[in-house]
Amino acid sequence: MARGRKIYEGKAKILYEGPEPGTIIQYFKDDATANNAEKRAVLDGKGVLNNRISELIFTRLAGIGLPTHFIKRLNMREQLIKQAEIIPLEVVCRNVAAGSIAKRLGLEEGTQLPRSLIEFYYKKDELGDPLVTEEHIGAFNWASPQEVDDMISMTLRINDFLAGMFAAIGIKLIDFKVEYGRHFEGDTVRVILADEISPDCCRLWDMETNEKMDKDRFRRDMGGITEAYSEVARRLGIIKENE
Ligand code: C5P
Numbered sequence: 001m002a003r004g005r006k007i008y009e010g011k012a013k014i015l016y017e018g019p020e021p022g023t024i025i026q027y028f029k030d031d032a033t034a035n036n037a038e039k040r041a042v043l044d045g046k047g048v049l050n051n052r053i054s055e056l057i058f059t060r061l062a063g064i065g066l067p068t069h070f071i072k073r074l075n076m077r078e079q080l081i082k083q084a085e086i087i088p089l090e091v092v093c094r095n096v097a098a099g100s101i102a103k104r105l106g107l108e109e110g111t112q113l114p115r116s117l118i119e120f121y122y123k124k125d126e127l128g129d130p131l132v133t134e135e136h137i138g139a140f141n142w143a144s145p146q147e148v149d150d151m152i153s154m155t156l157r158i159n160d161f162l163a164g165m166f167a168a169i170g171i172k173l174i175d176f177k178v179e180y181g182r183h184f185e186g187d188t189v190r191v192i193l194a195d196e197i198s199p200d201c202c203r204l205w206d207m208e209t210n211e212k213m214d215k216d217r218f219r220r221d222m223g224g225i226t227e228a229y230s231e232v233a234r235r236l237g238i239i240k241e242n243e
Contacts, residue, residue, distance in 0.1 A: 099216075
C-alpha cells in the first residue's frame with residue numbers, strides 16, 4: 001500500500017499519511033530509547049515483533065468491544081490505523097510495584113499493590129513526561145472530565161483483559177502504558193485506544209522465575225531483549241516454536 005507524506009517521527013515509530021482520508025500508516029522501527037532518549041540502540045527485529053504483538057492485542061481488545069485505532073496490519077512493519085487527535089497523556093496502570101513508583105514511594109520492586117493503580121503523565125519530552133493529577137488535566141484542558149473517566153474505565157478494562165491473557169501463557173502483567181486519541185466521525189467524537197501495546201510499554205515477568213520479558217532488559221543493560229520479545233510472541237502463538 002502506498003505511503004503518503006511523513007507526518008511524524010517518534011522514538012520507536014513513524015506515522016505516514018494513509019491511502020484514504022482519515023487513515024494513517026504506523027511504521028514500527030527497530031530503534032529503542034530509554035531515559036528520555038539518553039540511551040539509544042537499534043535492536044534488529046524489534047519493530048517486526050512489536051507490530052505483530054500489538055496487532056494481536058488490539059484485535060483481541062476490539063473483540064471485547066474496546067474502541068481502538070487499529071484497522072489492519074499491512075506488512076511486517078506497518079499497520080493501517082484510524083487518524084486520531086492524540087490526547088497528550090500517558091496512562092499507566094500498575095498491578096505490582098516496579099520502575100518509577102517503586103523509586104518514588106520507596107516500595108520494593110515486586111510488591112503487590114493493594115489494588116490496580118492508574119496514573120497520568122503529561123507527554124512532554126522536554127520535561128521528561130511528569131506525573132500529573134486530574135486537577136492538572138482539567139486546569140490545563142488536556143482532556144475533559146468525561147474523557148478522563150473514559151480513559152480510566154478503558155484502561156481498567158484493558159488491564160483485566162491483558163492480565164488474564166498473559167496469565168494464561170505464564171506471564172505476570174506488572175504494569176503498562178497506553179495512549180488515547182479523539183476520533184472524529186461526522187458530528188461525534190469519541191476516545192479510542194491509540195499507539196501500541198507491546199513489550200516496549202509493558203512490564204512482563206515470567207510467572208515462575210520472575211525473569212523480565214520487556215524493555216527493562218534494555219533499560220538495565222541486561223541483554224537478550226529481542227530474545228525476550230520473541231518468547232512473548234511465541235507464547236502468544238504469533239511465531240512458531242522453532243522460529
Ligand atoms: O517508568 P515507569 O515505572 O513509570 O513505567 C510504567 C510503565 O509504563 C512501564 O510498563 C513502562 O514500560 C511504561 N512506560 C512507557 N513509556 C514511557 C514511560 C513508561 O511505555 N514514556
